[in-house]
Amino acid sequence: MSVPGSKAMRPDLAADMRSDGAGSGIANGRDAAELRRLLVQRIEGDDLDLPVLPDVASRVLGACQDPEGGPQGLSELIERDPALAGNVMRIANSAAYAAAEPIVSLQQAIARLGMSTMGDIAIAAAINSKVFVVPGRDREMQGLRLHAATTGIWAREIARQRRRNVEAAFLSGLMHDVGKPILLQAVLELAAGKPVDEATVQGWIDEFHAPVGARLLERWKLPPWVAAAVRGHHDPERAGEHRDLAATALLGDILAHWSVDADETSAGARETQMRGHPVLVALCIYPDDLELLMERKAAVQDSAQSFA
Numbered sequence: 001m002s003v004p005g006s007k008a009m010r011p012d013l014a015a016d017m018r019s020d021g022a023g024s025g026i027a028n029g030r031d032a033a034e035l036r037r038l039l040v041q042r043i044e045g046d047d048l049d050l051p052v053l054p055d056v057a058s059r060v061l062g063a064c065q066d067p068e069g070g071p072q073g074l075s076e077l078i079e080r081d082p083a084l085a086g087n088v089m090r091i092a093n094s095a096a097y098a099a100a101e102p103i104v105s106l107q108q109a110i111a112r113l114g115m116s117t118m119g120d121i122a123i124a125a126a127i128n129s130k131v132f133v134v135p136g137r138d139r140e141m142q143g144l145r146l147h148a149a150t151t152g153i154w155a156r157e158i159a160r161q162r163r164r165n166v167e168a169a170f171l172s173g174l175m176h177d178v179g180k181p182i183l184l185q186a187v188l189e190l191a192a193g194k195p196v197d198e199a200t201v202q203g204w205i206d207e208f209h210a211p212v213g214a215r216l217l218e219r220w221k222l223p224p225w226v227a228a229a230v231r232g233h234h235d236p237e238r239a240g241e242h243r244d245l246a247a248t249a250l251l252g253d254i255l256a257h258w259s260v261d262a263d264e265t266s267a268g269a270r271e272t273q274m275r276g277h278p279v280l281v282a283l284c285i286y287p288d289d290l291e292l293l294m295e296r297k298a299a300v301q302d303s304a305q306s307f308a
Contacts, residue, residue, distance in 0.1 A: 032200050038190045039183070043208060046215075048186055053220040056081040057126035064119030074118055075106040087125040088118070094306035096299075116167050124149060124174060124307045131178050131216075134185050141181060142308070147256055148174050149307035153300045154259070155252030157293060162283065164248070171222075172229035172245050173252040179213030179230075180205050210234055236282060247282045254279070259297045 042048055060077050063069045078085050085106060092109035093102055103109045110118055127148065132141045155173030159166045183205045187196065214231035218224075225242045232239030232246035233253060239246035254274050261267035274280075280290065 031194070032197060035187065035190055035196070036204060039187060039204060039208075042186055042190075043212060048182055048212065048215075049189075050182065050216050050219050051130040053222075054081070054084075054126050054130060056084060057122045058220075060084070060122035061119045064115045064122075069115065071107050071110040071115070074110055074115065078106055078118070078122075083129065084122060084125050088113075088121055091121055091306045094302075096303040096306040119167065120152070120170055120174070121307070123171065124152075127174070127178060128308070132181050134181050134188070136188075137181075137184065140184075144177060144180060146260070146304060146308040148177055150256040150260060150300060150304040151176055151249065151252040153252075153303045153307070154255040154293075155248050157296050157300060158248050158251055158255075158283070158285075161289060161293060162248075162285075164244070168223075168225060168229075168245060169248045169252070171226055172233070172249040175213065175217060175222075175226060175230050176233045176249045176253055177209060177213065178216055179209035179211070182212055182216065183208055236279070244283070247279050251277075251279050251283060251285070255293065255300075259301060 056077060060074065063074050063077055078088055088106060088109050089103065091097060092113055097113060103112055113121070128145050132145045132148070134141055152170045152172075152174030155169040156166045158164075159169030184201070187201050187204065210231050210233060214227040217227040217230060225245055228239040228242040229245040229249050232243060233249040236243040236246040236250060254270075254277060258267060258270040258274055261270055275287070275290065280286075285293075
């Protein structure tokens, strides 16, 4: 079910689409060109099927940001959603947060993990269950969930090292690719069971996912800096005053790809590209700073596995 909203094309989304390479010849063949035209029509008409943020996740996120909130109220909120409660308990007892003794209650989990981490878990659980879900693409969605979590945690590490807002960095990194499953679902629906060229479809997803993801976050009424960071995570200047946050998400994305690359040659090439990437200059991260970040690889991977 599509979320109700205006069908008029939003100027910022149209600009993103044009400048991201619409009409760049990614598609091959008449059928692919028609499929792309229909996809762009849906995007321009604001007619994509955008999932709704679960109410309990929204409330938990708000409670975590409330300076007067406490563990008791947060525990009562989480208890309303058994799936979310189960995720909290699973993560609290995971290797990333391993306690000397097993955690057996939500209040104990909140005390152990902290209010801000509870917000991270709530939003991660929400996007895992409502966004990164495309029937018949389970393996691909699992990969996207893991990459989202890994990017979020790397972004948090970058922010911690630079003494920036770690919660904002995590959320921006976690959300950076939320437009991808929405676009994939739209393409599969438009193809109506006909075979599609995976490389062509991936090109369209790469092209449009940032503005589409930003639109979803606006619908969810998350803070505007999240949508700005997602819109600009491949080109931080598009994020305007939030370019630093977008650059943090970009570097988190780069580190996430590097850290899970099991092929030694490919990982080495990624590392070489990363060390010369201009985002390091934008964030004032020097070679020694990058080395310290890279030393966190194992810990980041453990944390990401628990979230995904």
